[in-house]
Amino acid sequence: xxxxxxxxxxxxxxxxxxxxxxxxxxxxxxxxxxxxxxxxxxxxxxxxxxxxxxxxxxxxxxxxxxxxxxxxxxxxxxxxxxxxxxxxxxxxxxxxxxxxxxxxxxxxxxxxxxxxxxxxxxxxxxxxxxxxxxxxxxxxxxxxxxxxxxxxxxxxxxxxxxxxxxxxxxxxxxxxxxxxxxxxxxxxxxxxxxxxxxxxxxxxxxxxxxxxxxxxxxxxxxxxxxxxxxxxxxxxxxxxxxxxxxxxxxxxxxxxx
Ligand SMILES: [Zn+2]
Ligand SMILES: [Zn+2]
Numbered sequence: 001x002x003x004x005x006x007x008x009x010x011x012x013x014x015x016x017x018x019x020x021x022x023x024x025x026x027x028x029x030x031x032x033x034x035x036x037x038x039x040x041x042x043x044x045x046x047x048x049x050x051x052x053x054x055x056x057x058x059x060x061x062x063x064x065x066x067x068x069x070x071x072x073x074x075x076x077x078x079x080x081x082x083x084x085x086x087x088x089x090x091x092x093x094x095x096x097x098x099x100x101x102x103x104x105x106x107x108x109x110x111x112x113x114x115x116x117x118x119x120x121x122x123x124x125x126x127x128x129x130x131x132x133x134x135x136x137x138x139x140x141x142x143x144x145x146x147x148x149x150x151x152x153x154x155x156x157x158x159x160x161x162x163x164x165x166x167x168x169x170x171x172x173x174x175x176x177x178x179x180x181x182x183x184x185x186x187x188x189x190x191x192x193x194x195x196x197x198x199x200x201x202x203x204x205x206x207x208x209x210x211x212x213x214x215x216x217x218x219x220x221x222x223x224x225x226x227x228x229x230x231x232x233x234x235x236x237x238x239x240x241x242x243x244x245x246x247x248x249x250x251x252x253x254x255x256x257x
Contacts, residue, residue, distance in 0.1 A: 001137040003161050004253040005246035006030065006038040008143075008216040012060050012248070015141045015163060015216075018044055019134050022111060025052040025074075026130055026141045028064040032071060035064065038251040053077035053102065053115065055144060056124035057085050065092050077102050077115065081126035104128050118155045120145035123190040131155050137256050139163070143217040146191040148201035156205040160256045163246065164201065166215040166232065167192035168222035176222050186222075195223065195231035202235035210239070211256050216246045 006014040012029035016039065023044060028035065036046040051074050055061055068074055069092065077100045078086070086092040100108065102117040104126070109115075117128040122144045129142040129152070140156055143165040156162055173183060173194075186192050193201075202213065213236065215228045225245045232243055244252055 001135050001139065001160075002044065002253060002255050003139055003163070003212075003214070004039070004042050004044060004251055005163065005214055005216060006035055006251045007248060008246035009218055009220060009248035010060055012063060013143065013217060014038075016044060016049070017132050017134070017139060018048060019113075021048065022050050023048040024110070024113070024115075024132065025049060027055055027061040028052050028068055029060040029062065030064060032064050032067045042251055042253040044253070049074060051075040051077055051100070051110065053117075053130050054082060055129060055141075056122060056127035057082055057089070058124055058144070061144070062086065062090075062092070066090075069094065069098075073098070075100050077108075077110070077117075079104065079117070079126045079128060085125045102128060116155065118151060120152060121147055121149060121190050123185065123188070129155070131159075137161070139256070141216075143193075145193055146189040148193065148197055148204070153201060153204050156201065158207060159205070159210055161212045161214070161254070162202075162205070162210060163214040163216045164198055165193040165217040166195050166198040166223065166228035167217050168194050168219045169224070169227045170194050170196060172224075172227075173219075173222040178221065192217070192219070195228050198228070199231040199235040202232055206236060206239055206241070208239075210241050212242045212244070212254055214244050214246050214252070214254070218245065220248065
């Protein structure tokens, strides 16, 4: 199984999971052109993309959806509430024939892959993260959550690869230039995960099976890759788990054999 972070951060998010034959995207927050270019950079076949699983309606996760609906035949995995919100507030209509309903807590079968959406605490309409099982490998993409709930931790156990939000360093956010209301939003229980909370979750779910961790959705204003990495290394100390940091503009890929 191959995993790629094509883009990650507040300016756009898109992850790809591929078994070599077919590819699923998680979120589409950068342009279709960028998605295709970044897949090509990683030697992943853009023609193998068959579906995109959406986590929530924030622009950095659905920015390319309109173009995707017009120019591709990809299926769209989304909760019914997200679908209704996209139609009502953005005029984005996912046709019934292309829609695969995501029901939090209920795994769905997608061409032999098992895709499990699960709820995360975030200030959006019915936001989810995804756990994906294919070819005997388990991966999860978990971003945009204010806190690591017990439910989230349960779904992050026994994974081969975990892409996990490390949004901000608490001190950088508190002392930074963001207006108070924005700081309060990010820090809230339905905001974004701090490096400290990320490390806490990692320590809880660490197992010998966990081969790779990818830190995702880093804030460019309120975090440094080095700080996020340091926090994660502390949690992973003594394990053989590899650690990478996803980037806003430069795609990264890794394989879990
Ligand atoms: Zn986001
Ligand atoms: Zn969000």
